[in-house]
Amino acid sequence: MHRPLLTAVTLLTAPLFACAPEEHPMEGAETLVRSEAALPSGGWGVLMASGGAPIRSITRRSDGILIGGASTGHGITVWASRDNGASWYAHGSVASNPNVEFGDVTMRAIPGTRTIFCAFREFSGGQWRVTVTRSDNDGDSWVYDSTVAGPTTWFVGAPFLFQRANGDLQIYYDSELLAAQRGYSGHQWIAMQGRKGTTGAWTAYGTVAVSWDKRAGALNREGMVTVVQLGGDRLMAVVEGVEPFATGGAHANVIYAVQSWDGGKTWDDSLRRTVYQPRIDPGSGRRYNAYVPYAIRVGNGPVGVAFCTDEDKAGAPDASNAPVDQRNCHVGYVSTTTSFETWSGASPVWTATSRNYTPGLFERALNDVIVVIDGLGTNRVLRR
Incomplete structure (x- = not known):
């Protein structure tokens, strides 16, 4: 599995971290809008054809403005939208440091x-780190908050921030370190740490290993986690992983989900499901890839997941560890159906x-979902 490269990051300690007033815009992110009520026939329509926008993560400020971030390599730009995601403007910066590579930004x-x-x-x-910064004025300025994981030569990254119904703040992230510490060198697991409330040390839960395939000899390389609340303390984590046993001599990227009944303290292996795995290419005998998923709960109903896939590619699948700018990728969407354990087939985004x-x-808004797609630095004119 590619080690969710994104762009590569590291902010070492507070002295290496520097808040910056502005950054160069990140070009090539597109925003699509989709009406769930109209699916499957309604499809996705264009809100913004090209320009800068957050990558992957969006949240809403106290005044209703949407906000998110994107790495520029050696900095993190803040993007904001006053029109509910139809257009975006640069709104300062979280960090800037020529000696540090930043990535996997989430808010x-x-x-x-x-x-x-x-x-x-x-x-x-x-060395790698997972770092948290904080703004107390709706994203107008930022201060160093904490280092969650690292420094370590083992990969840690792709964090996802989640707040439980009880107010506890949790952070989930990729961790080769945790897998190695527990005797699985070469594997990558999802780790979780949390706070009581939103301040203090990330020690309220210890370091939780989110569920993985425990069959003897299975390879586990899981990352790019997102977490949704299914009701009360019932959570679902959706991750990018690999086939535990290779087809055609290669481990393809596959998307999995697992659930917790106690707010993330433990994870129920009996509810581990394959969200989506592409078809096998008859020519090479290898499976195509599905990767970098993002999950949300839609309208207090089904869980929807957007992801990248090379399944439409002619010829052999891409290598699952190929650089992202060399991979063939369309964007697809699946959702839960009659229960949180059953999933639809894929539809195109x-x-x-x-x-x-x-x-x-x-x-x-309720049943009004947008998806932001990283165009890898190129401008697009999207269809309606």
Whole structure:
């Protein structure tokens, strides 16, 4: 499995972290809108054909403005929208440091406050970190909050911030470190750490290993997690993984889900499901890939997942560890059906180009969902 590269990040300690007033805009993110009520025939229509926008993660400020972030390599730009995602403008910066590579930016606004947390991956000096910053004025300025994982030469990254119904703030992230510490060197698991409330040390839950395939000899390389609340303390984590046993000599990317009944403290292996696995290419005998999923609960009903796939490609599948800008990719969508354990087939979101990455979903209003697609630096004119 590609090690969710995104762009590579590392902010080492507070001295290496520097808040910056502005950054160069990140070009090539597109925003699509979809009416759930109209599906499956309604499809997706264009809100914004090209320009800068958040990558993957969007949250809403206390004043109703949408906000998110995107890595520029050695900085993190803040993007905001006053028209519910139809257009975006640069709104300062979370961080800037020429000695640090940043990536995997995610934000989470705390309801009823002006506080927004921003988590990201850092890389510098051969070491990885997962770092959290905080804004107490709706994203106008940022301060260092904490380092969750690292420094370590094992990969840690792709954080996702989640707030439980009881108010606890949790952070989920990719961790080769946790797998190695528990005797599985070469594997990558999802780790979770949490706070009581939104402040203090990330030690309220210990370090939780989110469920993985425990069959003897199975390879586990899981990452790019998103978490949704199914009701009360029942949660679902959706992750990118690999086939545990290779087809055609290669491990393809596959999307999995697992559930927790106690707010993420433990995860129920009996509810581990395959969300989507593409078909096998008859020529090579290898499976096509499905990767970088993003999950949300839509209208207090089904869970919807947007993801990238090379399933429409002619010829052999891409290698699952190929650089993202060299992979053939359309964007697809699946959702739960009669229960949270059953999933629909895939429907297309975006198929007009084949260089895309990290779709991110956000529900602007009940049953009104937008998806932001990273166009990898190119401008698109999207269809309606």
